Amino acid sequence: MKITAIKGHLMQAGAPGHTGWSATGKSALATGRNWFFVTIETDNGLVGSGEGSGWPRVVAAAVEDLSRLLIGETVRDVERIGQKIRVALMGHGQTGVVGMGALAAIDMALWDLNAQALGVPVSTLLGGTTRASVPYYVHAASVETARAAVADGVRALKVGGTKDIVERAYAIRAAVGPEIDMMVDLHGPPWLTTGDAVAIGRELEPLHLLFLEEAVAPDDIAGWKRVRDKVALPLAGGERLATLAEMRPFLENGLFDVVQPDTGRFGGLTQMKKLAAMAEACGIMVAPHSGSLGPVAEFAATHFLSAIPNGLILERLEPDWAGRAMTINTALVAKDGLIDVPQGTGLGVMLDLDFVASHPSEKNIAIATGGWNAGTEDQTVLTQARRPRAPQFLTRKTPTP
Numbered sequence: 001m002k003i004t005a006i007k008g009h010l011m012q013a014g015a016p017g018h019t020g021w022s023a024t025g026k027s028a029l030a031t032g033r034n035w036f037f038v039t040i041e042t043d044n045g046l047v048g049s050g051e052g053s054g055w056p057r058v059v060a061a062a063v064e065d066l067s068r069l070l071i072g073e074t075v076r077d078v079e080r081i082g083q084k085i086r087v088a089l090m091g092h093g094q095t096g097v098v099g100m101g102a103l104a105a106i107d108m109a110l111w112d113l114n115a116q117a118l119g120v121p122v123s124t125l126l127g128g129t130t131r132a133s134v135p136y137y138v139h140a141a142s143v144e145t146a147r148a149a150v151a152d153g154v155r156a157l158k159v160g161g162t163k164d165i166v167e168r169a170y171a172i173r174a175a176v177g178p179e180i181d182m183m184v185d186l187h188g189p190p191w192l193t194t195g196d197a198v199a200i201g202r203e204l205e206p207l208h209l210l211f212l213e214e215a216v217a218p219d220d221i222a223g224w225k226r227v228r229d230k231v232a233l234p235l236a237g238g239e240r241l242a243t244l245a246e247m248r249p250f251l252e253n254g255l256f257d258v259v260q261p262d263t264g265r266f267g268g269l270t271q272m273k274k275l276a277a278m279a280e281a282c283g284i285m286v287a288p289h290s291g292s293l294g295p296v297a298e299f300a301a302t303h304f305l306s307a308i309p310n311g312l313i314l315e316r317l318e319p320d321w322a323g324r325a326m327t328i329n330t331a332l333v334a335k336d337g338l339i340d341v342p343q344g345t346g347l348g349v350m351l352d353l354d355f356v357a358s359h360p361s362e363k364n365i366a367i368a369t370g371g372w373n374a375g376t377e378d379q380t381v382l383t384q385a386r387r388p389r390a391p392q393f394l395t396r397k398t399p400t401p
Helices: 028-032 056-070 078-092 096-118 143-151 165-176 194-207 221-230 244-252 269-281 295-307 353-357
Strands: 003-012 034-042 047-052 133-139 156-160 181-185 211-213 235-237 338-340
Touching: 003 056, 003 096, 003 353, 034 056, 034 096, 034 353, 047 056, 047 096, 047 295, 056 078, 056 096, 078 096, 078 269, 096 269, 096 295, 133 295, 143 156, 143 165, 156 165, 165 181, 165 194, 181 194, 194 221, 221 235, 244 269, 269 295
Parallel strands: 133 156, 156 181, 181 211, 211 235
Antiparallel strands: 003 034, 034 047, 133 338
């Protein structure tokens, strides 16, 4: 089975109904949301689908360039094709999530094709399923949205943003009780200083979080070590990293308890399978990031999590933009906090390319608002010490036993 064409399909995705990216459940980031899909056509008529992220508009240009090198390649040679793409990217330097997002889209479509050719689900090629369904969590910015999610059967919630984060986390824990897993995501903008991250982390310890995510910036290794030493919570991160080499110091130094590769920008299922093995050797769990991804990558993440022994949980935006369901021919089955692993051949999903084409990309960039200290938002600094500092810690309430 040979590759005859690689086509990119870029679309403007609508804003999700609710996110944990901010204290309000809304974010300017959602206004610049693009999804980028790839279809690979073959000489036997099969078509594979993939998805790439890491700045989808730029990834689309990368895939267009790379496609010229791949026509005529044998679909089953997934590893060799991945190595060829990595070599082709060398001339552009360390391309990060853009280059690895392009590889992810192509790699995902190749796995889809190979599984289709054998008449089996992708999870079978990944080694078979260790679980028939995958747990997931949703975002909750307020007590109201948390209660609504739990009423729908969700068993895990993530609270995000830094504004009033301690107060909101305690209020949500009191509202949903101890039987619901909770996570807190402290990513910026702006990033916290290490001192502030440690102080907030310590305040959150009594909540017994499933994990504390991105307490400091991913390139601040020294900061991660300080948070690791000072905060008694499981730490999670990795969504902004693109390669095994970038993940390695976090794994080797025990800085992650949970690693969060993004299914659309971490080089595809091939590299994610390698990362899962590295993490397993270090006693680290895997919880793929999926906050801005479209539906094809979610199918791939579900197959992946079902096939690895150290899979923890999958991120999910629920409710999402209504157009998400119209982008594909079938939806994942989610109930009571679990997603059923698709049983169809390949990834088990096909794109509605007419619907994708009817939503052309308009913009793929935005700056989140509301995270900076009062009166300083126009400075748009990347890292900022929180001021006034005391209110960050004095407003929490003791969780309900």
